Amino acid sequence: MEQPDSGAESADGAGDAVEALDRPLPEGVRRRVVALVSDAFGGLTVTELPAQLRQYARFTPTRRAKFAGNAMAAALENDTLFRQRIGERLRESQPELAAAVEAGSPPAAADPVDVAAAAYVLRPVGWVKLVAAAGEEVQRADAERADEESRRELERLREELAQARTQTKSETERLRAELDAARKEADSLQRKLRSALNEVKRGEAAVRRGKAEADTLRTEAAAQISAAESEARRLRARLGEAEASVEASRRAAREGRSVEDMRLRLLLDTVLDAARGLRRELALPPSSIRPADSVDAVEPGAMSPKDIAARALSETDPALLDQLLALPQAHLIVDGYNVTKTGYPQLPLEKQRLRLLGGLAVLAAQSGAEMTCVFDGAELAAPVLLAPPRGVRVLFSKPGVTADELIRQLARAEPPGRPVVVVSTDREVADGVAKAGARPVASVLLLKRLSRV
Secondary structure, three states: OOOOOHHHHHHHHHHHHHOOOOOOOOHHHHHHHHHHHHHHHOOOOOOOOOHHHHHHOOOOHHHHHHHOHHHHHHHHHHOHHHHHHHHHHHHHHOHHHHHHHHHOOOOOOOOHHHHHHHHHHHOOOOHHHHHHHHHHHHHHHHHHHHHHHHHHHHHHHHHHHHHHHHHHHHHHHHHHHHHHHHHHHHHHHHHHHHHHHHHHHHHHHHHHHHHHHHHHHHHHHHHHHHHHHHHHHHHHHHHHHHHHHHHHHHHHHHOOOHHHHHHHHHHHHHHHHHHHHHHHHHOOOOOOOOHHHHOOOOOOOOOOHHHHHOOOOOOOOHHHHHHHHOOOOOEEEEEHHHHHHHHOOOOOHHHHHHHHHHHHHHHHHHHOOEEEEEEOOOOOOOOOOOOOOOOEEEEEOOOOOOHHHHHHHHHHHOOOOOOEEEEOOOHHHHHHHHHOOOEEEOHHHHHHHHHOO
16 A cells, blocks of 8 residues: 655645534434445554554444444544545545545535545545534534424324324213213112102001001000990899899798799899800800819729839830820820921921821820820921811911920910820920920830831
């Protein structure tokens, strides 16, 4: 490579002294200058490179531009010889552009950035103007590009604004429709609420009328009861008068006052008619009790449940139940669920009842004893559709009353001395009926007896 003579260097230095940039190199031009230096860098030997750039000699042009850009720009600005060598490489690679720039007439079709970079490297006369003109052209292009981008951004924003307005309008219409629907629904709910309030008011009025009618009925019933009691007192008074008249007639007869016989007979007939009328009015049944029946004594051959219990029979021997049921007018009361849940708890309640009642019906037919089977009715949601078998009375306890209490009521309702046998394993039931004079037996005893039916 030819070395430039000292005259050229001095001339170049003189030109540099005369012409200098009064502003920083435009960024676009600076990047193009760095790219030119990086491309021409590989054609120089290590000794031809400035000392600060020799470490980048083996780098590729791309890495060299990336990592040594500032160092190459500084060396190009401060090292005239390095700049001349770069200029020579530029003349070799782009001879037409270099010749046009040095002649001061760059081609009109050339890129202003390429023209400014070449002028900055070659430094012909008037290069500052070329760089400045290229910088202005670049700024103008950047401004146009920025204006175009701003215009496109403005168009995009306008489109987004239009879409937002359309969306806002549709959303507003939707919300307005929802608001109208909500208002209609609220109006409907208000009407329903007013209707419900009116229904409640009518119900309250009906309740008040019902209470008033109930009070009236209670008042009338109380008045009727009072009138009936008054009538009963009047009839008792008349009966007393009649008895007194009869007694007086008897005394008169004993005294021999025959003159009064006719009057006495008439009065007696009146009393008898009044007594018969009173019997019909009070619906009094004929008396079947005799004075001798009220005397407490042991009749010949009579046997009580206690006498049966005193015999040498096991509490689980079915023969014991047969002997108890053989007593005259014996009454067998069965705790239904206590027996079924002891014997066959796996069956549904309906089948438990049917199985037990079927066995009791056969037992009643065999023994002739009165039989009552009691079930707990507290868990019944509806009346039980059940046809009691012949000879067996079936009872369910009322709400709030347990089957145990109903069994105790049945035992207490029996007259003293009647043989009453209660089948239950419940200790409380057994103790309660024992106090009432009944004979408690275990559920197992009845199950064993029914297994023989």
